[in-house]
Amino acid sequence: MNDNRINELETLALDNKTIPNHLADAVISDPTLSLLSLLNAAYNIRYKHWNNTVQVHIINNAQNGGCPEDCNYCAQAKTSDSEIEKYRLKPDEESINEAKRAYENGAHRYCMVSSGREPSEKRIKELCQTIQSIKKEVPVEVCLSAGFMSDSHAKQLKKAGLDRLNHNLNTSENHYSKICTTHTFQDRMNTLLAAKKNNLDICSGMIVGMGESNEDIIKVASQLKELKAPSIPINFLVPIAGTLIDKMTNLTPEKCLRILCLFRFINPKAELRVAAGRELHLRSMEAMAFYPANSIFLDGYLNTTGENAAKVYQMIKDAGFNIKSTKDIDALIEKHKEEVTKSPITLKTKSELRPSICQTFN
Numbered sequence: 001m002n003d004n005r006i007n008e009l010e011t012l013a014l015d016n017k018t019i020p021n022h023l024a025d026a027v028i029s030d031p032t033l034s035l036l037s038l039l040n041a042a043y044n045i046r047y048k049h050w051n052n053t054v055q056v057h058i059i060n061n062a063q064n065g066g067c068p069e070d071c072n073y074c075a076q077a078k079t080s081d082s083e084i085e086k087y088r089l090k091p092d093e094e095s096i097n098e099a100k101r102a103y104e105n106g107a108h109r110y111c112m113v114s115s116g117r118e119p120s121e122k123r124i125k126e127l128c129q130t131i132q133s134i135k136k137e138v139p140v141e142v143c144l145s146a147g148f149m150s151d152s153h154a155k156q157l158k159k160a161g162l163d164r165l166n167h168n169l170n171t172s173e174n175h176y177s178k179i180c181t182t183h184t185f186q187d188r189m190n191t192l193l194a195a196k197k198n199n200l201d202i203c204s205g206m207i208v209g210m211g212e213s214n215e216d217i218i219k220v221a222s223q224l225k226e227l228k229a230p231s232i233p234i235n236f237l238v239p240i241a242g243t244l245i246d247k248m249t250n251l252t253p254e255k256c257l258r259i260l261c262l263f264r265f266i267n268p269k270a271e272l273r274v275a276a277g278r279e280l281h282l283r284s285m286e287a288m289a290f291y292p293a294n295s296i297f298l299d300g301y302l303n304t305t306g307e308n309a310a311k312v313y314q315m316i317k318d319a320g321f322n323i324k325s326t327k328d329i330d331a332l333i334e335k336h337k338e339e340v341t342k343s344p345i346t347l348k349t350k351s352e353l354r355p356s357i358c359q360t361f362n
Helices: 004-014 021-029 035-050 092-104 121-137 151-160 185-197 214-226 253-266 278-290 309-318 329-336
Strands: 053-063 109-114 141-145 164-166 201-203 206-208 231-236 271-274 295-298
Touching: 004 021, 004 035, 004 253, 021 214, 021 253, 035 253, 053 092, 053 271, 092 109, 092 121, 109 121, 109 164, 121 141, 121 151, 151 185, 164 185, 164 231, 185 201, 201 231, 206 214, 214 253, 231 253, 231 278, 231 295, 253 271, 253 278, 271 278, 278 295, 278 309, 295 309, 309 329
Parallel strands: 053 109, 053 295, 109 141, 141 164, 164 201, 206 231, 231 271, 271 295
Antiparallel strands: none
16 A cells, blocks of 8 residues: 655655654554555665665674673673673784684674773773774774774774774663663763764664663664764664663564664665664564665674574575675575574673684684
8 A cells, every 4th residue: 555654755765854753753653654665665765875785794892891881781781790701802913813704704894892981091002003903904894882982082093094983872862861870872972973073984873672762763863864874783672681671672573674764764875784683573574674774793792692694694695685795695604504593692602702712713
């Protein structure tokens, strides 16, 4: 059944115009707006800017645990009792080897994450050195997430060759105090503004499923449009035992897909990433996420493991998409086909967090 509202959403998005709030809310909450029609409209927008390619990202936990913040959803928060592996910043050689491994496994972008509130001057210099070494040795783009950034630190990272800085908004300003009290929404915005000031691409998204309203979701999508964020990861809450938000929410595959469509309509040009929790919440409809989204994480997320790489690449191929990589997707499927798929709420082990020191680099 044709619905003029979907035609309007598609037309506005193709022209990169603002989506009115009543239409944005309808995308998430109005069951009379056909999900398949929404996905088709979102795909038309995605195709205009990204064709049928999927960008693969691989996360490296450069430092794990010991964070002084109380983010309720995070296994590394000071309030968490989750049984995670904790270690200090990895040495250069280890991170370089893992960047090489990510590239060989089809990654377009290597994402380094260092836990903590904000890096010291010493830590910034260490990170800059690592980034310079990776960019010299590996033909991969590098993204860094390392807490709050000052103008000076952002400038140093840009000079070192960093391609992109990640700092997620996670939820709306109105909802923020319900998920974290040790810093504010504005603290996060300030880091993104410092990155933009120094010509660093920004990567920023949200976590859905933490008790937010539809209005909160729309506000985050709209603020990222105002920031002109070129990269937007959408995470769906993974309730990890030991965190302050350790219960499943009422997210359904349909709602998750509607939210991805909404972000595509509001941010038509963005690299939209279906991120943590996709296996858990999208279930049998996971491949449909590629209609609005054009990017995905491989080899797990910040705290938990993900699906077998061969399964992910097969899903991408079966859905009619290809990866942005110098590697052949069929060769990658063959390479990883013997790996074991794990539960979607499995904490990363030492061998997964530090593969370059736990196994021979391949």
